[in-house]
Amino acid sequence: MPLSFILGAGAGVVLARALARRDGATREARREDDDAVDAPAADDADDADARRPVVVYMDGCFDTMHYGHANALRQARACGDKLLVGVVNDAEIRRCKGPPVCDERERVEMVEACKWVDGVITDVPYEVTDAFTDELFAKYDVDFVVHGDDPCLAPDGSDAYAYPKRIGKYREIKRTEGVSTTDIVGRLLRMGARAAGEEVREEEKEATFCTTSSRIAQFGSNKTPPKDGVVVYVHGAFDVFNRGHVEILREAQKLGDFVLVGVHADADVRARRGAEHPVLNEKERALSVLACRYADEVVIGAPAKITNDLLTTFNVSIVVAEDEEPYEIAGEDVNAVAAARGAYRRVPRARECSVLSVAKRVMDNRAEFEARNARKTKSEAAYYAQKTHVEES
16 A cells, blocks of 8 residues: 655655655666666656656645545546645635634545545645645646646636646546535534424435446455455444544554455444434445545445354454444344454544534534535535536546
8 A cells, every 4th residue: 555644834854755765766777777778868867757756736625535535536646656635724724615524633634544645745725826836846746736627716716726727737637426525514414403303404416426336446446355364344334434434444454454344234324323324325435435545345235233144255354343332133232243253353443433423513513514505505506507528537
């Protein structure tokens, strides 16, 4: 798996050292080429350029990091060899968009956990100025700046990416239909309102996410468990994927050689948690898990109850539950079979992963989020009104 590193303000030394090592390796390769072939210096320079990876940059807020964000990062990564991601700080988001659901530390950790990300730059500005773009090119060796096909405007109404477009350093990708932070916040607001006994009218959506076999294949890894390897099976709802989920999967990875994640079927989540659950359907939830670098494979619509057949089919050695609270189906605890076989494990967890904890943040600041969503819904409607077909990377 690619290593991920964080580059905050003043922390560019990490990347500088990495680039120095790369440049040192390039110089060594040049010397070896000179010893083997008496080639002109210009040819050596051309060879070095050919060997240099293409670095692409994409930035964003990545609030309530979802599969739409992940698909954007997947497409951005396909535009080059290495992907650096800029995460906008909390103050900038609040100034330009309204309150974030997740703070900067959480959002950085979620971006880091995405398997298509090679590095993270923290504390980036919301506005992509010419000076900041030049800094990306000079300091971080970025070749291209990437953004989705949805318009991104500076506060003065101008195109935020006009400069990289003008100098030929811009690449555009397709926005993932039917999902956004605004959409998820809206779902959480409606869930919270219903839980409070309010009558809520279901919001009509212009676009709906349509799961295709190719989308699942794009997110999949084609990995298989190594021969005689230890398969760790982690099961749960994984609704509104968050850093608590990342922590569980990271800890589970330490227990074996292959992490298989069972994403519970919608009906099972509803039966356990109530009619307002899940916030995201099982395919949406599965894609968020698949994008995580700590998950190797996913069972979509997995049963909530562990069975001997499931453990045998996937050759599972260890079972970990997202939710460790006792829960019975047909009079038996859902993890009883795993426990009887000595396969059930608990992993360290310092963070809450329940969707209810995310929903509480939204409802605690309900007025602000409702106002923010009212503004964002209008801009999204404008996007869909002028939307044209864009080929996906």
